[in-house]
Amino acid sequence: MPFWMYFLSSALALRWKDFEDAVQFMAAKENGITHIITRNKADYETQDISCVSPAEFIENTVNSGDTGACALNSLLNSAYVNNTQEANSGH
Secondary structure, eight states, X not given: OOHHHHHHHHHHHTOOSOHHHXXXXXXXXXXXXXXXXXXXXXXXXXXXXXXXXXXHHHHHHHHTTOHHHHHHHHHHHHHHHHHHHHHHHTO
């Protein structure tokens, strides 16, 4: 059986409401991923992989002292401020 067929069959066997979430979960599991970052944690019905929101991920990573995460947080805050200013100016 080709790997992709095994992979998709495994996702189908989960019987989740959202097949795309099941595929993402199987991809994470097969590749040793420990966290899924999502805005909808309820869709991942598993204890095998931790699910965190984007905000939780950034907060936990920044609090760990990771300089890359600090730079990412700064970039995201800057993008938010820029988008907010553009929205308020009518552009």
